[in-house]
Amino acid sequence: MLARGWRSFRVPAVLSAGDDFLLLEHVAHGPLQDTAACGAAAGRALAEIHGVGFDSAGFLGSELAVAAPFADCLGALRSYVASVLDRLARALRGELGERVTAFLDAHEGALRERASAPVLLHGDFKASNLHWLPSGELLVLDWEFAYAGPRLMDVGQLLRWGPGAEFVAAFAGAYRAHAPLADDFERWAAAFDLFNLVGLLDGVEPSSRRAIEIRGRILQTLQEQR
Numbered sequence: 001m002l003a004r005g006w007r008s009f010r011v012p013a014v015l016s017a018g019d020d021f022l023l024l025e026h027v028a029h030g031p032l033q034d035t036a037a038c039g040a041a042a043g044r045a046l047a048e049i050h051g052v053g054f055d056s057a058g059f060l061g062s063e064l065a066v067a068a069p070f071a072d073c074l075g076a077l078r079s080y081v082a083s084v085l086d087r088l089a090r091a092l093r094g095e096l097g098e099r100v101t102a103f104l105d106a107h108e109g110a111l112r113e114r115a116s117a118p119v120l121l122h123g124d125f126k127a128s129n130l131h132w133l134p135s136g137e138l139l140v141l142d143w144e145f146a147y148a149g150p151r152l153m154d155v156g157q158l159l160r161w162g163p164g165a166e167f168v169a170a171f172a173g174a175y176r177a178h179a180p181l182a183d184d185f186e187r188w189a190a191a192f193d194l195f196n197l198v199g200l201l202d203g204v205e206p207s208s209r210r211a212i213e214i215r216g217r218i219l220q221t222l223q224e225q226r
Contacts, residue, residue, distance in 0.1 A: 008138075029133055039169070042171050092204075123147055124142050
């Protein structure tokens, strides 16, 4: 992924690699800003990433091909959520599990309708993995979760940060210059991000601050989806 030769954003150069290590270039950078310029850069970057398409969703092998396909992408995502919920401590699962399952049941048709043909997903396209360079370029880090799936999964991770209207509008405009994005993308990106959010609860201590914050974000998303 790092050696692909991306045009619209930067990744660290690979200096050395072995069976159990990867040595990358250090790139001086600052945080992603809530500005139109950063929003447009994120839109261009994500559209380029999503420009890599696949015949089926699934996990990728070393040659950027689907090595473990999902027979049913949405079904695989739902099975993953169900398995995470089953492993959660009862204190954390309770109402949360019931509400997530009820939402997915009620909106399964809409989610299937909005699940795009499988594209390359960064898999962790959140603000903390996106950085701004003095040159005005976007630096994209941490590709280890990349897989093939619906484009709104990545969009949901980006918008989870809660950027302002100018950032979102610039993102959408830049993305649409190269790839499709529906008018109601914000609502459904948040819905697809539920799969990501539930996954973040796997193995988390129920009373931890992280668990409380993630649970709160899930419940907030469900409330806003009404």
